[in-house]
Amino acid sequence: MSRLIGTGASEPGKDRFSDDPLAWAAERSVHHSSYPAARIAAERELSVSVCLPARECADTVGEIVGALVELRRAGAIDEIVVVDACSEDGTADVAERAGATVFAETELLPSYGPVLGKGDAMWRALSVLEGELICFLDADTEGFSAHFASGLLGPLVCEPGVSFVKAHYRRPLAAGDATVRTGGGRVNHLTARPALALFYPQLAQVRQPLAGEVAATRELLERVPFMTGYGVETAMLIDVWRTVGLEGMAQVDLEEHLNRHQPLSALEPMAATVLATIARRLEQEGRLTGPPHAGAPVERPPMAGVPVA
Secondary structure (H helix, E strand, O other), X not given: OOEEOXXXXXXXXXXXXXXXXXXXXXXXXXXXXXXXXHHHHHHOOOOEEEEEEEOOOHHHHHHHHHHHHHHHHXXXXXXXEEEEOOOOOOHHHHHHHHOOEEEEHHHOOHHHOOOOOHHHHHHHHOOXXXXXXXXXXXXXXXXXXXXXXXXXXXXXXXXXXOOEEEEEEEXXXXXXXXXXOOOOXXXXXXXXXXXXXXXXXXXXXXXXXXXXXXXXXXXXXXOOOEEOHHHHHHHHHXXXXXXXXXXXXXXXXXXXXXXXXOOHHHHHHHHHHHHHHHHHHHHHOOOEEOXXXXXXXXXXXXXXXXXXX
């Protein structure tokens, strides 16, 4: 039987927000409107790659890539890459025609075997992305706007000391003929946030731990492991906090996010994966004892130590 030792997370080192996550939320929670594309283009000194892991996203990926191409023309970003999960709906062709460089996820680091979901695709993408700053976006976002990318990049480019940026937003949920304005993100609100607030209280003010949209320095992303599948966002948040502390993190309000919602039957395994990922980190810290938890996804090592051809 497993036994939990304490609930307060061991800290990664003191910074000015270590004992006051509310102060971090007040200072490091920003709005995308502060970072228009023109500002990013004028102030950035590092190269930028935007990457979209994609699976059966032909209906949305073209519009997204098109908006990113405009950002590239404006000088805000340099590279647009789609990593396609062998989609059967023509996602790769649509993305390439729209202006992205496309890789099949199976051709990236094939020595690691089959690709195990989104987190694995993100990790493998690091082997081909060229930018010093990297922004990951969802490829199934409906009504995409370029501010998703510029907003995420803004704190990295414009705010001293920030090396990791997490998105948050409203997620409307369709319920029959009605739409609940803030009803989406159910696993985020009912599992991820409460569990992190309990076991990692320093992260309690992160509004959307499971948001798939993040931006970070390449140097940071290459220092942390990547959990495969649905565990990637939770593990990355914990690992980044342990690496750079709240001082190096920010969150940006992207307003509204529309994308496909999972049926209720799919949410239980997603929630189980989130909890298993947190349990894995607690075990590694010595705060959860007993037999190793078997439910966490496979974990890929930090890319900095992986030979890349």
